[in-house]
Amino acid sequence: MMQLGRKRFMQLAAAAAFWPAASRFAFADDYPTRPIHLVVPVPPAGTFDIVARLVAHAVEPHLHQQIVIDNRSGAGTNLGTGIVARAAPDGYTLLLAGSPGAINVTLYRHLDFSFPHDIAPVASIERAPLIVVVNPSLPAKTIPEFIGYAKANPGKINLGSGGAGSTGHVAGELFNLMAGIKMAHVPYRGEAPAITDLLAGQVQVVFSTPGSAISYVKAGTLRGLGVTSAKRMDVLPDVPAIAEFLSGYEAVSWAGIGAPAKTPSEIIAKLNSAFNAALAEPELKARLAEFGAELMTSTPEEFGKFIAAEIEKWGKVIRFANIQAD
16 A cells, blocks of 8 residues: 555656646647737837738738737836836747847836846847938038047037937947047937928937938938948938948847746747748838848847847947946
């Protein structure tokens, strides 16, 4: 009886160890069984939001479920990121993560969540350069001329941006660092008013997202001096990359998908496969290209390494420029 009891105990112990893993795999195999909420930490109608909606629509057939866009803007994308960081790790609440998340790790010192620890990388989506646009009245037609003008006229170039610590701001500060110049930063509540004042000559330069600047550059109302990617953009082939003059300069905005930490790896793998399959479709690639975006597909591990590199890069720039959140 003693031996039989011990044998039965061992069987029960083995079953107890097996069933959590078995139920987890079964859960991941069935996932998703209901709509998924994609938290977009910016207001509707901007480029970031449009990218989210285009990609979500393309991914739905691959997951056989609806993806509901949930705009939760505020605090420089920290509001929406925090919501996902605290959500249940079941794959039904996802985050449209982006370059602000990597910047905010250093910019904000008292967040109640940790972007690199509380958000698990799922899939990268796209990356897009910024366009350095100036008012045509500025006597500089090339990046070298702009650098020369800035050195000869200290304090006369105002850099407009969508806010302290925005992607356009840190890209400009990286340019300051590498070019050995000092532009005066003028923060706005969003990129649109910065562009408005650039057109009016109130500021002299903006490191702008393509969606805000391309039409003005093509119309000649703003002058495009350079793009911040390592190579030229297909939609603006005559505008050189800054890296052609400042070796190693690169600053891109990017977007990808994150999930709450501790989301099962099987669910993350299924999501990664679905997003990568959608990004392989020519129609989605063409739509994203309209915004100057280049597709960026990866494994979750590769995306995680990319995010870590972005956090380190912008942390150095923020500390160099002593940028503080508004």
